[in-house]
Amino acid sequence: MSMHNITPREGRVTNHATEGQHLDSNSDGLYLQGLHKSFGGRQVITDVTLKVEPGELVSLLGPSGCGKTTTLRMIAGFLHPDAGKVWMGSRDVTEYGAERRPSAMVFQNYALWPQMSVERNISFPLRVAKVPKAQIAQRVDAVLELVNLTQRRRARPGKMSGGEQQRASLARALVREPSILLLDEPLSNLDAKLRERVREDIREIQQRLNITTIMVTHDQQEAMAISDRIAVMHDGRLEQVCAPEDLYMRPETENIARFIGTMSDFDGAFGPSEPKEHWLVRPEDIRYASEGSELGSTSLPVCDAKVVRTIPHGRYEEVIFDAFDGTSITGLRQLDQPTIALGAQVHLSATRIYHYKDNALLEVMQ
Numbered sequence: 001m002s003m004h005n006i007t008p009r010e011g012r013v014t015n016h017a018t019e020g021q022h023l024d025s026n027s028d029g030l031y032l033q034g035l036h037k038s039f040g041g042r043q044v045i046t047d048v049t050l051k052v053e054p055g056e057l058v059s060l061l062g063p064s065g066c067g068k069t070t071t072l073r074m075i076a077g078f079l080h081p082d083a084g085k086v087w088m089g090s091r092d093v094t095e096y097g098a099e100r101r102p103s104a105m106v107f108q109n110y111a112l113w114p115q116m117s118v119e120r121n122i123s124f125p126l127r128v129a130k131v132p133k134a135q136i137a138q139r140v141d142a143v144l145e146l147v148n149l150t151q152r153r154r155a156r157p158g159k160m161s162g163g164e165q166q167r168a169s170l171a172r173a174l175v176r177e178p179s180i181l182l183l184d185e186p187l188s189n190l191d192a193k194l195r196e197r198v199r200e201d202i203r204e205i206q207q208r209l210n211i212t213t214i215m216v217t218h219d220q221q222e223a224m225a226i227s228d229r230i231a232v233m234h235d236g237r238l239e240q241v242c243a244p245e246d247l248y249m250r251p252e253t254e255n256i257a258r259f260i261g262t263m264s265d266f267d268g269a270f271g272p273s274e275p276k277e278h279w280l281v282r283p284e285d286i287r288y289a290s291e292g293s294e295l296g297s298t299s300l301p302v303c304d305a306k307v308v309r310t311i312p313h314g315r316y317e318e319v320i321f322d323a324f325d326g327t328s329i330t331g332l333r334q335l336d337q338p339t340i341a342l343g344a345q346v347h348l349s350a351t352r353i354y355h356y357k358d359n360a361l362l363e364v365m366q
Protein backbone atom coordinates (compact mmCIF):
# COMPACT_ATOMS: atom_id res chain seq x y z
CA MET A 1 0.00 0.00 0.00
CA SER A 2 1.33 3.38 -0.87
CA MET A 3 -0.35 6.24 0.97
CA HIS A 4 0.66 9.02 -1.36
CA ASN A 5 -1.00 7.14 -4.22
CA ILE A 6 -4.26 6.95 -2.40
CA THR A 7 -7.08 8.22 -4.53
CA PRO A 8 -10.19 8.13 -2.40
CA ARG A 9 -13.32 6.62 -3.86
CA GLU A 10 -16.81 7.81 -3.26
CA GLY A 11 -18.01 7.45 0.28
CA ARG A 12 -18.98 9.15 3.45
CA VAL A 13 -15.44 9.24 4.72
CA THR A 14 -13.94 11.15 1.83
CA ASN A 15 -16.87 12.63 -0.07
CA HIS A 16 -14.84 12.51 -3.27
CA ALA A 17 -16.11 10.53 -6.23
CA THR A 18 -13.29 8.97 -8.20
CA GLU A 19 -14.72 5.48 -8.52
CA GLY A 20 -12.71 2.89 -10.32
CA GLN A 21 -9.18 3.67 -9.18
CA HIS A 22 -7.55 0.94 -7.18
CA LEU A 23 -4.69 0.86 -4.80
CA ASP A 24 -1.73 -1.37 -5.04
CA SER A 25 -1.85 -3.50 -1.96
CA ASN A 26 1.05 -5.16 -0.24
CA SER A 27 -1.15 -6.42 2.54
CA ASP A 28 0.36 -9.32 4.47
CA GLY A 29 -1.49 -12.33 5.72
CA LEU A 30 -1.18 -13.20 9.41
CA TYR A 31 -0.59 -16.60 10.91
CA LEU A 32 -0.74 -17.30 14.63
CA GLN A 33 0.78 -20.67 15.30
CA GLY A 34 0.02 -22.36 18.62
CA LEU A 35 0.23 -19.31 20.91
CA HIS A 36 0.33 -19.86 24.66
CA LYS A 37 0.55 -17.27 27.42
CA SER A 38 0.46 -17.43 31.22
CA PHE A 39 0.49 -14.67 33.80
CA GLY A 40 1.80 -15.58 37.25
CA GLY A 41 1.36 -19.28 36.61
CA ARG A 42 -2.21 -18.87 35.33
CA GLN A 43 -2.68 -19.89 31.72
CA VAL A 44 -4.75 -17.23 29.90
CA ILE A 45 -4.07 -18.18 26.26
CA THR A 46 -4.05 -21.82 25.18
CA ASP A 47 -2.95 -23.01 21.76
CA VAL A 48 -4.36 -20.17 19.66
CA THR A 49 -3.86 -20.95 15.97
CA LEU A 50 -5.40 -18.66 13.37
CA LYS A 51 -4.73 -17.92 9.72
CA VAL A 52 -5.89 -14.56 8.36
CA GLU A 53 -5.78 -14.01 4.60
CA PRO A 54 -4.32 -10.83 3.09
CA GLY A 55 -6.99 -8.12 3.04
CA GLU A 56 -9.31 -9.98 5.40
CA LEU A 57 -10.98 -8.39 8.45
CA VAL A 58 -11.20 -10.86 11.32
CA SER A 59 -12.73 -9.92 14.68
CA LEU A 60 -11.65 -11.49 17.95
CA LEU A 61 -14.91 -11.73 19.86
CA GLY A 62 -15.65 -13.02 23.31
CA PRO A 63 -16.71 -12.11 26.84
CA SER A 64 -14.56 -9.97 29.13
CA GLY A 65 -11.41 -11.76 30.27
CA CYS A 66 -11.42 -14.43 27.53
CA GLY A 67 -8.00 -13.32 26.24
CA LYS A 68 -8.74 -11.08 23.24
CA THR A 69 -6.50 -8.19 24.24
CA THR A 70 -3.68 -10.51 25.29
CA THR A 71 -3.83 -12.14 21.85
CA LEU A 72 -3.85 -8.74 20.10
CA ARG A 73 -0.87 -7.58 22.15
CA MET A 74 1.07 -10.69 21.14
CA ILE A 75 0.25 -9.93 17.49
CA ALA A 76 1.30 -6.29 17.90
CA GLY A 77 4.59 -7.22 19.57
CA PHE A 78 3.85 -5.66 22.97
CA LEU A 79 3.80 -9.06 24.61
CA HIS A 80 5.92 -12.14 23.97
CA PRO A 81 4.15 -15.53 23.81
CA ASP A 82 5.42 -18.29 26.12
CA ALA A 83 5.19 -20.66 23.17
CA GLY A 84 4.13 -20.44 19.54
CA LYS A 85 4.92 -18.09 16.68
CA VAL A 86 3.52 -15.02 14.96
CA TRP A 87 3.97 -14.84 11.19
CA MET A 88 3.32 -11.74 9.09
CA GLY A 89 3.47 -12.53 5.39
CA SER A 90 6.32 -15.00 5.08
CA ARG A 91 8.21 -13.54 8.04
CA ASP A 92 8.40 -15.02 11.52
CA VAL A 93 8.11 -11.83 13.63
CA THR A 94 7.83 -13.52 17.03
CA GLU A 95 11.13 -12.07 18.23
CA TYR A 96 10.49 -8.60 16.79
CA GLY A 97 9.29 -5.74 18.99
CA ALA A 98 6.25 -3.71 17.92
CA GLU A 99 8.31 -1.11 16.03
CA ARG A 100 9.90 -3.74 13.77
CA ARG A 101 6.63 -5.40 12.80
CA PRO A 102 4.72 -4.34 9.67
CA SER A 103 1.63 -3.77 11.81
CA ALA A 104 0.11 -0.72 13.49
CA MET A 105 -2.38 -0.53 16.30
CA VAL A 106 -5.29 1.79 17.05
CA PHE A 107 -5.77 1.96 20.80
CA GLN A 108 -9.08 1.91 22.60
CA ASN A 109 -8.55 5.34 24.21
CA TYR A 110 -7.04 6.77 20.96
CA ALA A 111 -3.79 7.69 22.79
CA LEU A 112 -3.53 11.06 21.00
CA TRP A 113 -1.21 13.69 22.47
CA PRO A 114 -3.46 16.52 23.72
CA GLN A 115 -0.90 19.28 23.20
CA MET A 116 -0.33 18.45 19.51
CA SER A 117 -2.57 19.27 16.55
CA VAL A 118 -4.06 16.39 14.58
CA GLU A 119 -1.42 16.68 11.88
CA ARG A 120 1.42 16.73 14.43
CA ASN A 121 -0.09 13.66 16.08
CA ILE A 122 -0.28 11.88 12.75
CA SER A 123 3.18 12.85 11.55
CA PHE A 124 4.78 11.88 14.85
CA PRO A 125 5.63 8.25 13.96
CA LEU A 126 7.19 9.43 10.70
CA ARG A 127 9.24 12.15 12.40
CA VAL A 128 10.53 9.57 14.89
CA ALA A 129 11.44 7.29 11.98
CA LYS A 130 13.29 10.23 10.36
CA VAL A 131 11.29 10.08 7.14
CA PRO A 132 12.23 13.04 4.85
CA LYS A 133 10.03 16.11 5.43
CA ALA A 134 8.54 16.26 1.94
CA GLN A 135 7.46 12.65 2.17
CA ILE A 136 5.94 13.22 5.62
CA ALA A 137 3.85 16.09 4.25
CA GLN A 138 2.62 13.97 1.34
CA ARG A 139 1.73 11.00 3.48
CA VAL A 140 -0.02 13.09 6.15
CA ASP A 141 -2.07 14.88 3.46
CA ALA A 142 -3.10 11.57 1.93
CA VAL A 143 -4.10 9.98 5.19
CA LEU A 144 -5.98 13.08 6.39
CA GLU A 145 -7.99 12.97 3.19
CA LEU A 146 -8.57 9.25 3.60
CA VAL A 147 -10.19 9.71 7.02
CA ASN A 148 -11.85 13.01 6.02
CA LEU A 149 -9.99 15.19 8.51
CA THR A 150 -8.26 17.58 6.11
CA GLN A 151 -10.36 20.50 7.38
CA ARG A 152 -9.53 19.61 10.99
CA ARG A 153 -5.78 19.20 10.60
CA ARG A 154 -4.89 22.03 12.96
CA ALA A 155 -7.39 21.07 15.68
CA ARG A 156 -6.24 19.69 19.03
CA PRO A 157 -7.76 16.41 20.22
CA GLY A 158 -9.53 18.13 23.14
CA LYS A 159 -11.55 20.22 20.68
CA MET A 160 -12.61 17.24 18.54
CA SER A 161 -15.59 14.90 18.77
CA GLY A 162 -15.11 11.26 19.75
CA GLY A 163 -15.60 10.16 16.15
CA GLU A 164 -12.97 12.65 14.90
CA GLN A 165 -10.49 11.53 17.54
CA GLN A 166 -11.10 7.95 16.51
CA ARG A 167 -10.37 8.80 12.86
CA ALA A 168 -7.25 10.77 13.85
CA SER A 169 -6.02 7.75 15.76
CA LEU A 170 -6.75 5.52 12.75
CA ALA A 171 -4.87 7.97 10.51
CA ARG A 172 -1.86 7.89 12.82
CA ALA A 173 -1.75 4.11 12.55
CA LEU A 174 -2.20 4.13 8.75
CA VAL A 175 0.40 6.82 8.04
CA ARG A 176 3.11 4.24 8.78
CA GLU A 177 1.77 2.26 5.81
CA PRO A 178 1.38 -0.93 7.81
CA SER A 179 0.45 -4.14 6.06
CA ILE A 180 -1.58 -5.31 9.07
CA LEU A 181 -3.93 -3.08 11.06
CA LEU A 182 -4.81 -3.90 14.67
CA LEU A 183 -7.89 -2.36 16.29
CA ASP A 184 -8.45 -2.66 20.04
CA GLU A 185 -12.16 -2.09 20.78
CA PRO A 186 -12.10 0.89 18.38
CA LEU A 187 -15.71 1.92 18.93
CA SER A 188 -16.19 1.40 22.63
CA ASN A 189 -15.84 5.08 23.55
CA LEU A 190 -18.47 6.27 21.08
CA ASP A 191 -22.20 6.61 21.66
CA ALA A 192 -24.51 4.09 19.97
CA LYS A 193 -25.48 6.21 16.96
CA LEU A 194 -21.94 7.31 16.16
CA ARG A 195 -20.63 3.79 16.67
CA GLU A 196 -22.64 2.50 13.73
CA ARG A 197 -21.38 5.23 11.43
CA VAL A 198 -17.75 4.97 12.46
CA ARG A 199 -17.78 1.19 12.08
CA GLU A 200 -18.97 1.63 8.48
CA ASP A 201 -16.20 4.19 7.94
CA ILE A 202 -13.62 1.75 9.30
CA ARG A 203 -14.89 -1.03 7.05
CA GLU A 204 -14.86 1.23 4.02
CA ILE A 205 -11.29 2.38 4.63
CA GLN A 206 -10.19 -1.19 5.39
CA GLN A 207 -11.67 -2.46 2.14
CA ARG A 208 -10.37 0.44 0.09
CA LEU A 209 -6.84 -0.17 1.35
CA ASN A 210 -7.42 -3.92 1.28
CA ILE A 211 -5.49 -4.08 4.53
CA THR A 212 -5.43 -7.21 6.69
CA THR A 213 -7.17 -6.22 9.93
CA ILE A 214 -7.69 -7.78 13.33
CA MET A 215 -10.31 -6.12 15.51
CA VAL A 216 -10.90 -6.92 19.16
CA THR A 217 -14.45 -6.45 20.35
CA HIS A 218 -16.88 -7.82 22.90
CA ASP A 219 -19.80 -6.46 20.87
CA GLN A 220 -21.25 -9.21 18.69
CA GLN A 221 -23.30 -6.84 16.53
CA GLU A 222 -20.20 -4.84 15.75
CA ALA A 223 -18.30 -7.99 14.85
CA MET A 224 -21.21 -9.32 12.75
CA ALA A 225 -21.61 -6.03 10.89
CA ILE A 226 -18.10 -5.56 9.53
CA SER A 227 -16.10 -8.80 9.72
CA ASP A 228 -15.25 -11.22 6.96
CA ARG A 229 -14.82 -13.82 9.68
CA ILE A 230 -15.23 -13.88 13.43
CA ALA A 231 -12.92 -15.75 15.77
CA VAL A 232 -14.76 -16.45 19.02
CA MET A 233 -12.64 -16.89 22.13
CA HIS A 234 -13.67 -18.56 25.34
CA ASP A 235 -11.44 -18.97 28.33
CA GLY A 236 -8.22 -18.38 26.36
CA ARG A 237 -9.06 -20.71 23.47
CA LEU A 238 -10.47 -20.16 20.00
CA GLU A 239 -13.77 -22.03 19.91
CA GLN A 240 -14.98 -21.19 16.40
CA VAL A 241 -13.70 -19.20 13.43
CA CYS A 242 -16.23 -18.64 10.67
CA ALA A 243 -18.31 -16.17 8.66
CA PRO A 244 -20.76 -14.07 10.73
CA GLU A 245 -23.89 -15.77 9.36
CA ASP A 246 -22.52 -19.25 10.15
CA LEU A 247 -21.76 -18.19 13.69
CA TYR A 248 -25.39 -17.25 14.22
CA MET A 249 -26.94 -20.16 12.36
CA ARG A 250 -24.56 -22.89 13.45
CA PRO A 251 -22.74 -22.20 16.72
CA GLU A 252 -20.39 -25.14 17.16
CA THR A 253 -20.30 -24.99 20.96
CA GLU A 254 -22.92 -24.39 23.60
CA ASN A 255 -20.78 -21.54 25.00
CA ILE A 256 -21.04 -19.74 21.67
CA ALA A 257 -24.73 -20.59 21.20
CA ARG A 258 -25.50 -18.88 24.49
CA PHE A 259 -23.15 -15.94 23.82
CA ILE A 260 -24.37 -15.03 20.30
CA GLY A 261 -27.89 -13.65 20.06
CA THR A 262 -30.55 -15.17 22.32
CA MET A 263 -31.00 -18.88 22.97
CA SER A 264 -33.60 -20.37 25.28
CA ASP A 265 -33.54 -23.74 26.94
CA PHE A 266 -36.35 -25.82 25.55
CA ASP A 267 -37.36 -29.10 27.14
CA GLY A 268 -39.80 -30.71 24.78
CA ALA A 269 -41.10 -34.12 23.74
CA PHE A 270 -41.72 -35.46 20.23
CA GLY A 271 -45.09 -36.85 21.32
CA PRO A 272 -47.35 -37.15 24.40
CA SER A 273 -45.80 -40.46 25.48
CA GLU A 274 -42.21 -39.58 24.48
CA PRO A 275 -39.60 -38.53 27.04
CA LYS A 276 -38.59 -34.87 27.25
CA GLU A 277 -35.22 -33.88 25.80
CA HIS A 278 -33.15 -30.76 26.20
CA TRP A 279 -32.67 -28.37 23.26
CA LEU A 280 -31.69 -24.78 22.61
CA VAL A 281 -33.84 -22.56 20.44
CA ARG A 282 -33.72 -19.04 18.98
CA PRO A 283 -36.66 -16.62 19.52
CA GLU A 284 -37.49 -16.32 15.80
CA ASP A 285 -37.78 -20.11 15.56
CA ILE A 286 -40.39 -20.46 18.32
CA ARG A 287 -43.98 -21.15 17.20
CA TYR A 288 -46.92 -20.86 19.59
CA ALA A 289 -50.62 -21.62 19.55
CA SER A 290 -53.09 -20.89 22.32
CA GLU A 291 -54.74 -23.72 24.21
CA GLY A 292 -57.39 -25.39 22.11
CA SER A 293 -55.99 -24.27 18.76
CA GLU A 294 -53.59 -26.19 16.54
CA LEU A 295 -49.85 -25.56 16.35
CA GLY A 296 -49.82 -26.63 12.73
CA SER A 297 -47.82 -29.58 11.58
CA THR A 298 -44.53 -29.95 13.40
CA SER A 299 -42.15 -32.83 13.57
CA LEU A 300 -40.19 -31.08 16.31
CA PRO A 301 -40.73 -31.31 20.07
CA VAL A 302 -43.63 -29.58 21.78
CA CYS A 303 -44.06 -28.23 25.28
CA ASP A 304 -46.76 -26.34 27.22
CA ALA A 305 -46.19 -22.88 28.65
CA LYS A 306 -47.88 -19.62 29.54
CA VAL A 307 -47.21 -16.03 28.50
CA VAL A 308 -45.63 -14.07 31.35
CA ARG A 309 -44.33 -10.90 29.70
CA THR A 310 -44.15 -9.04 26.40
CA ILE A 311 -41.38 -6.55 25.60
CA PRO A 312 -42.11 -4.11 22.75
CA HIS A 313 -39.29 -3.43 20.27
CA GLY A 314 -41.11 -1.24 17.74
CA ARG A 315 -41.61 -3.50 14.74
CA TYR A 316 -41.92 -6.67 16.82
CA GLU A 317 -42.26 -7.72 20.42
CA GLU A 318 -40.48 -10.31 22.48
CA VAL A 319 -42.81 -12.73 24.18
CA ILE A 320 -41.55 -14.41 27.32
CA PHE A 321 -43.09 -17.79 28.11
CA ASP A 322 -42.74 -19.83 31.28
CA ALA A 323 -42.71 -23.54 30.60
CA PHE A 324 -44.35 -25.60 33.33
CA ASP A 325 -40.99 -27.00 34.41
CA GLY A 326 -39.96 -23.41 35.26
CA THR A 327 -37.71 -22.59 32.29
CA SER A 328 -38.11 -19.26 30.56
CA ILE A 329 -38.43 -19.31 26.75
CA THR A 330 -38.23 -16.24 24.52
CA GLY A 331 -40.27 -16.00 21.34
CA LEU A 332 -41.19 -13.17 18.95
CA ARG A 333 -44.46 -11.69 17.75
CA GLN A 334 -44.43 -9.58 14.59
CA LEU A 335 -46.89 -6.69 14.71
CA ASP A 336 -49.06 -8.20 11.97
CA GLN A 337 -49.62 -11.35 14.05
CA PRO A 338 -52.57 -11.54 16.49
CA THR A 339 -51.86 -10.11 19.93
CA ILE A 340 -51.26 -12.55 22.74
CA ALA A 341 -52.69 -12.04 26.23
CA LEU A 342 -50.62 -12.15 29.39
CA GLY A 343 -51.32 -15.38 31.25
CA ALA A 344 -52.51 -17.19 28.09
CA GLN A 345 -51.78 -20.92 28.09
CA VAL A 346 -50.00 -22.00 24.89
CA HIS A 347 -48.40 -24.95 23.14
CA LEU A 348 -44.87 -24.18 21.99
CA SER A 349 -42.86 -25.74 19.25
CA ALA A 350 -39.99 -24.63 17.05
CA THR A 351 -38.90 -24.64 13.43
CA ARG A 352 -35.23 -25.15 14.27
CA ILE A 353 -33.61 -26.58 17.40
CA TYR A 354 -30.04 -27.20 18.53
CA HIS A 355 -28.74 -30.12 20.54
CA TYR A 356 -25.42 -29.89 22.44
CA LYS A 357 -23.57 -32.39 24.56
CA ASP A 358 -20.43 -31.60 26.59
CA ASN A 359 -20.34 -28.16 24.91
CA ALA A 360 -20.21 -29.66 21.37
CA LEU A 361 -22.97 -29.35 18.77
CA LEU A 362 -24.52 -32.79 18.12
CA GLU A 363 -27.30 -31.84 15.72
CA VAL A 364 -29.49 -29.08 14.35
CA MET A 365 -33.04 -30.20 13.57
CA GLN A 366 -35.45 -28.25 11.41
Ligand SMILES: Nc1ncnc2c1ncn2[C@@H]1O[C@H](COP(=O)(O)OP(=O)(O)OP(=O)(O)O)[C@@H](O)[C@H]1O
Pocket (backbone or CB within 6 Å): 039, 040, 044, 062, 063, 064, 065, 066, 067, 068, 069, 070, 071, 218
Ligand atom coordinates in the same frame (compact mmCIF):
# COMPACT_ATOMS: atom_id res chain seq x y z
N1 LIG B 1 -0.49 -8.24 32.63
C1 LIG B 1 -1.32 -9.15 33.17
N2 LIG B 1 -1.03 -9.73 34.34
C2 LIG B 1 -1.83 -10.66 34.91
N3 LIG B 1 -2.99 -11.07 34.34
C3 LIG B 1 -3.34 -10.52 33.17
C4 LIG B 1 -2.53 -9.53 32.52
N4 LIG B 1 -3.14 -9.18 31.36
C5 LIG B 1 -4.28 -9.90 31.29
N5 LIG B 1 -4.39 -10.70 32.36
C6 LIG B 1 -5.50 -11.67 32.62
O1 LIG B 1 -5.61 -12.48 31.47
C7 LIG B 1 -6.97 -12.76 31.18
C8 LIG B 1 -7.28 -12.32 29.77
O2 LIG B 1 -7.24 -10.90 29.73
P1 LIG B 1 -7.52 -10.07 28.42
O3 LIG B 1 -7.36 -8.61 28.77
O4 LIG B 1 -6.71 -10.59 27.31
O5 LIG B 1 -9.05 -10.40 28.15
P2 LIG B 1 -10.08 -9.67 27.21
O6 LIG B 1 -10.84 -10.75 26.53
O7 LIG B 1 -9.38 -8.69 26.33
O8 LIG B 1 -11.01 -8.92 28.24
P3 LIG B 1 -11.63 -7.43 28.19
O9 LIG B 1 -12.69 -7.48 27.13
O10 LIG B 1 -12.18 -7.26 29.56
O11 LIG B 1 -10.51 -6.51 27.87
C9 LIG B 1 -7.79 -12.04 32.23
O12 LIG B 1 -8.12 -12.96 33.23
C10 LIG B 1 -6.84 -10.99 32.76
O13 LIG B 1 -7.14 -10.69 34.10
